[in-house]
Amino acid sequence: MPEPSQSIPATDSVLASLLDGLRKHTKRIVFSDGEDERVVRAASELAATEAIVPILLGNRAAIHGLAEKLRLNMEFVGVVEPARSDDFDLFCERYRKIARYRRVKVDSPGEILRIPVYFGAMMLQYGYADGLVGGNLSLPSAFFRGLFHMIRRLPGLDAVGSCLPMTLPSRPDLGSGGTLFLADCAVIPSPTVSQLAMLTIETAKVAAALLGEKPRVAIISHTTRGTSQSALSQRIAAAVSLARDQARREHLPVEIDGEMEMDAAIHPASAQQKAPNSALRGRANVLIFPDQTAAHACCKLLEHVVGGQPSGHHLLGLARPAAGVSRVATTRTIAQAAIVTAVRAAAYRQFILSE
Secondary structure (H helix, E strand, O other): OOOOOOOHHHHOHHHHHHHHHHOOOOEEEEEOOOOOHHHHHHHHHHHHOOOEEEEEEOOHHHHHHHHHHHOOOOOOOEEEOHHHOOOHHHHHHHHHHHHHHOOOOOOOHHHHHOOHHHHHHHHHHOOOOOEEEEOOOOOHHHHHHHHHHHOOEOOOOOOOEEEEEEEOOOOOOOOOOOEEEEEOOOOOOOOOHHHHHHHHHHHHHHHHHHHOOOOEEEEEOOOOOOOOOOHHHHHHHHHHHHHHHHHHHOOOOOEEEEEEOHHHHHOHHHHHHHOOOOOOOOOOOEEEOOOHHHHHHHHHHHHHHOOOEEOOEEEEOEOOOEEEOOOOOOHHHHHHHHHHHHHHHHHHHHHHHHO
16 A cells, blocks of 8 residues: 655654754765665655765666655755666676675676665765665665675674664653664674674764763663673673773763663663662663664664654675665655764765865
């Protein structure tokens, strides 16, 4: 059933504020799964904000046919067919160089770069776009594989993870005005101590860029501060220590605590009883989970029981910002993922220029 237009930016004050900032730093966001009614709707609405320049990958006739059927304005939306792009041969040659550097034999780079996520990742890696959103028509493993294969990692990081921003319109008392960041819901099945620390620091950076306030991070467990000793609680305690050390080295303003039960992390009255000396005081806005199963379950509960609105799985540890969305994502989720990706691209550029 066709999805009605949702006037995305006007429905959320936080998103509206982010878009206001982006109008000074317009970003090009490429959508790797462009032949999708939801993406076409989101692109048309985002282009109207004058804050984001959408670029859709896919069959030009099919995409414009969808827009015509839906009566959408596509004047400021780019559409690129990878195999017919003027840059296709150049990208193929660059891919051959990448393969030689990695000592990988590639018989036909054109066959790989015809796959939209690989072509989009190449656009992102070489500056033809500022961020990428996709996965709405792809299996998560295939989508993430394309990005991991084509985009460099950030220096000093040995893993790639993800975080998911979630807005809770019915619960403005949680997190920061109803916004929580969850990690890792999509990429790392069972994080090690160093990976938990990486997720903590990198998710905190995303939260700081979006919220404009100090991130308050809780690493979640079934116990609070050693009330029950186990291998898990010891792993989390080690991750807390490692993350705090890293935050100090990077001069990152952030509060980090754990291990913590969920109620001690987000419910002030429970925190007063279970962790009275915690700087979080039951007001965590970033939740780091011990494994992907717990994170994913919490994400789905918030979405379907509390009415939470996810903004995509934003990859951590890559040198360029990219986000994956579910195959059942709404137009709103796709648009929100693009806005967050654009904000991350602006923050990344400011970081580079300040070096």
